[in-house]
Amino acid sequence: MKKVKEVHGEKYEEFMMKKLVAIPGNICESDLGIDPLTANHIANNVHVIVNSAATTNFDERYDVALSVNTKGPSHLLTYVNDGRVGKIEETALVPMLDIENEMKLVSSLMEHSVQENQHSNQNMKQLGLQRAKIHGWKSCYTFSKAMGEMKISSTIGDIPIVILRPSVIESTYKEPFPGWIEENRMLDPFLTLFGKGQLLGLFVDPQVIADVVPVDMVVNAAIAAMAKHGISGIPNINVYQIGSSMVNPVTIGNIVDYTNEYFKSNPLLDSKGDEISISKTKYFSSIGDFSHYITTEITRESGLMEALINNVKTSLYTKLDRQCKKRVQFFIQMAKTYETFGFFRGRFEIGNAQKLREEMSKEERKKFEFEVEDINWKEYFCRIHIPGLRKHVLKE
Template identity: 45%
Template sequence: METFTLKLFSLVPPRHSFWASRTTHVVSCSAALKPSISTNRASVVVRVMDVAETVVLAQPRCKNRRSFRTSRSTRVVACSGALKPSSSTERASVVVRAEHGGAVMEAAESVVLGQPKGKSDEIGVKGLGPYGGLVDDMHEDGGIGIVKFLRGKVFFITGSTGFLAKVLIEKMLRTTPDVGKIYVLIKAKDEEAAAERLKKDIINAELFKCLRQIHGKYYKSFMMSKLIPVVGNVCEPDVGLHVDFAHLIAHEVDVIINSAANTTFDERYDVAIDINTKGPSNLMGFAKKCSKLKLFLQVSTAYVNGQRQGKIMERPFCKGDTEALDVETEIKLAHDTQRAFQGNVTAQTMKDLGLQRAKRFGWQDTYVFTKAMGEMVIDQLRGDMPVAIIRPSIIESTFKDPFPGWIEGNRMMDPIVLYYGKGQLTGFLVDPDGVIDVVPADVVVNATLAAMARHGGAPRPSMNIYHVASSVANPLVFNRLAALLHQHYSSSPCLDADGTPIRVPSMKLFNSVDEFSDHLWRDAARRCGLTADRKKSKKLEAMCRKTVEQLKYLAHIYHPYAFFNGRFDNSNAQGLMEFMNEEEKREFWFDVASIDWTDYISNVHIPGLRTHVMKGKRGIN
């Protein structure tokens, strides 16, 4: 008796079934599945719930085939190795057998089943091979083959000088020095300026110090041999590439990674649409000209899901999913509004328009709304192109790789962390029992590389979504975050301009706008030396008012996230880890469930902020 694994993916709607062959029985299975007893005609019916991932089948030895029977109305639409799609046979089921041209040979890797109405991507049966535990269906060592995939590949990365893209580039070059070329798209006036930005923003960046130590005096030559700067702009057709570079990249590139984004919550509508919506469209148009392309990978955000409540699943956005929303109409509206004012349109007018449109259709702000429309455009244009979309939540400093605590600029929660540490913010408008969904940058990068290797060169077009998020697997509650901040700054306070330690009280969390506003005035008056009736000098009062308005703006722009009731399911990302062997799990770890938030916030993130953002500067009262 031999056993074989049958792995099931993308199981929607909640239930599907298939028939095992006559002599096959289920010996074990995962999640909600339970081994079934034999039923009519000596077959086994396995009802597959949407949480199930693996079924293990056992059957007598046979020379060259493994067979199974699908449920009624199911058809084989694609398969690998020696398999060929079979036509429907008796009882309206599909039988994969030698006599029907569908023998499952030892070399076969996958069978893709389609349900009625042409939903051919709803069930995939992967990895019919000797069972030895939950092993991978692609590589003999049980791993995804991340390093193997990266070797010799040519990449084209947009947003390459941004925070996350740099962590990604560093990881690729450090773990796989024999990676092929990495074309990095840089917005610059000419090639010389692009090369200078590459040197300044990437090659000389502190993030790459481990690579600098590894390669020593050959570091710069190594980096220049791998990183090829190209002038371009995602807002333009063919992403603004010179015709010669466009031709070269189109014939060489294996993977396109779109990391370009405008992340300002209340950006001008026309500016945000150009980068976050039209950018993916322009890049997808170029991708279709790439003859060797194995994968289009989009770096998105988990918050493209809008203001949904409860558990939010890893599902794609398709054109028409949101009633009355038409992406082309929104693009036209943004640019028509800008042109209508004949150059006299104010930035605030365009900012207000973006926020109005976002809220009308159920999104928090212009940033996540335009990113969501970018995903819709990708789905509309992708055709037969394999696509992976990585949706991180709030990306913060690196946890482990290449070293703990590296961060560049103020990320989402960092202004609050730093203002509090400097004594400038002692309370905030937030749901005390709400969850702040945070993920370290290196966790996002590792998940990205795993997804890339998993889906690069997939035998059939697919749209794969991964939430890299912590709110379901390992939630960090605002109350706990506030306690961790107080604990850190109490034991390691910032210093004021005179070198005196700044003592901070416990952070007060308010769920009322009025109470928070009153608190800001009282706190600002105390720090600025005003009396309760504010009868001090106009200069001090102006300073006080400016501080209050800044903090009220911060609370206003963060309000949709501070009171967000959605939780991002990460089952796809968790399932991806199951394909990794032990070596890959050590090198490309991204298990958010295992993050110790006390350690990360207190010993990694805040020290990283103080080192790389504050750069040791003293606080200013």
């Protein structure tokens, strides 16, 4: 938007009004919650529908995930990632689960809930993870997205469908400018904590491939796929996985090393204006070892350890104890939430995406670039992504 404003200046709003029409709706409702007259107008004038509505929390409430990620795709389009091991092919997921039964299960439990409170919220999160693991999935997110794709496969109708499966989406590589990003997501909470000197350890395998892809390459691939299948008009399902694990892998350990190098040369400042020092990251393969380590470190750093040794139990001690437990719980919950990502052994095949690119002209490939093979990951993280994160998310 910023770049468009710079191009059009005072005529920005006039330009946008010609290009965009905002219509309120709800992907969780039948007909998207849009009135019949507007829905009919859309049906007669819209040629391509892109569904990017989703809840991406790994530990989302099961009822919310079903409503958005599973029911939503029945109305529009979707993409899905899963937690398998080995090479993951670019093929649609066929209906293999009783999705209606999953929805009835949630409805039944909701009926027995007297009111929405923290307790029922936690129960719904636990249910989502439990149901996912029963059916062989690693998280409620991947499970609900998979069921969404299955519903598409069972109700394809007579329209061409493109399912786009991007991997770990991070900041732009080039467009609209390098390093643009809006949220602190996926890898970014860890990079931010690292820069602030607060990342005490990681419950991950440093040899695991992170499978990062810049967001502008995902958008370019989507545009190319829509153009190809929109023109053909053949009613089938076409799957495109956009990732780097098969052709240009970067490990979690690599990313940590790049982050370490960057912040040592470009440190963040603390509240006093002093440079924050960075320490070497420790890796843990056991949640028990990880929990023990961070509990010990946080207790030592806070001064609580010294108070325990000197048997000083005052109101300050009580406050420190409460703060320590809260911080420890934060890191443990974060580690458990990202466990799937930190130990993920799958690699995403991108043959369909490569073939799509080969069918494009030289000019089209230059304009809609999504060649992940050409990315230098050290340059990307040290000169594009982390500086972009600091500017657009941390607001430095």
